[in-house]
Amino acid sequence: MTDLGAKSDAAIETVMLIDDDTFFHVACERLMRRSGLVKKLLAFPMAEDALEFLARPDRPEIDVLFLDVNMPRMNGFTFLEEAVARFGKDFCRMIIVMLTSSVDPRDVERARQFRAIDEFANKPLVQAQIEEIAARLKSGGRPAA
């Protein structure tokens, strides 16, 4: 768990990131730190490890999950199936699936089958997305469908 040192009231408490590209972790961490809108970041390169973490009784509440789709061994959708089956669909407050490309209809179609998914974000992530997510969490509302 990395403390990103955000002090703002508007800041998101805990973000979980699951992506096999560890350089992407570095980029995300810098972006979130600079935004001052994320207090803690939990980054996992492997979905299996994230599942194990979620099973821990002493784990913090997760506010936002940024989930990659294409990952070795266990992909993002398989992770979601497992996580929802084991911890219920509210295992975190907001689930955002990151798509590398928005034009692959198969990914979009598959994602539609998951009611648990709140939003899709196209890579690369930008500051505006973080701001919007933080604002939405504060107002307590789920994003418009």
Next chain:
Amino acid sequence: MAEAARQLPAEVSAFRALPKHVMLVDRAARVQAVNAGVERLLQRLFVNRPVPAEWALPDVFEISREKALREMIIAASGDGMLLPLRAATPGLPRRIRFRVGAIRDSGRETNGFVLVSESVDPLGKPFRELNAELENANAEARRERQHCRVLQKANDDLNAANEELKSFAYAVSHDLKSPVQTVSMLLSELDDCGSGALDAERSELVGMSRETLSRMSVLIEDLLRYTQLIGSEKPLAPCALERTVEEVIADIRAEITSAGARVLTGALPVVQGDAVMLRILFQNLLSNAIKFRRPDRRPEIVIGAGLPDAEGSVSITVADNGIGISQEHRRHVFDLFSRLHRHDEIPGSGLGLTMCRRIVQNLNGTIEVDENAGGGSIFTIRLGAADDD
């Protein structure tokens, strides 16, 4: 009989369609050609025996050769002749009356006769029915031709689409390479521009960017190789695998040495294949065996082969003592871009085994992976054996 019927001269071929019994007979009473009516008659007579390829009038009718010739000569002058069938057959008349015409050569010498029955062939179908049959056959043939045209069109479309896809994939991967290379160069310039140095943090970011780019160029490179394998239907030729494997080992000598790997090769067969594709296949398998080695074990790769089976296919195995592939992932490892490891664990494009599968499919073979005894993987390839000469 069919042979003889086909030799019917053009001017008498019209007789074939006559709803009567028609025969061409030579002076020795040998039957040279018949129409459909006589064919049906023969089939009825020789119901449990093959219809003879050659026959003479005495084989079917109650008459000797000499008498037949005599009677034909007399009948040709206008009387006609009555030929009794040798065997009484239900549905057939006991005897058939023929009108006879003499066939004369240019010297007015009689060298054959045309025999046409007076009555209509009782086995023949009414003209109306025959006509309907003919029309049906015609329509069927038209539909067949139409169907062929549709299939041909679909096939052409498919080939064109495949070709387009192939050149598209090639162009895309090819054109992607150039900006990647440029950005990589620019980053390298950024890294040591001006007074010499970026601070450590910036330099690290630039380093990560360059590493990511080099990953991308490996991916593009493999994609390029893969697209070249799509739909390449080369004629298969005998390839000596022992030589192929020897060449591959020489190619990747550096990889083998730096990993301290041992490669053991048994006797390998000559297979039906393509030398270039087989080389890519074994290069991928051997590189994988080294890449996915266990850190605590010296890599050992054993390449062997079985004997050709009854269908003429032979299996070649590449076994390693590496990290192996767990049961649940085995059926996915040949899929496009399928990877079991992160880039920071073991690099790769996820195309290596896809390429291997593509190649064996191009060579009409199969490839599968199992657990090797003592851990590691064993890849089994089945290919058509070639004659060893």
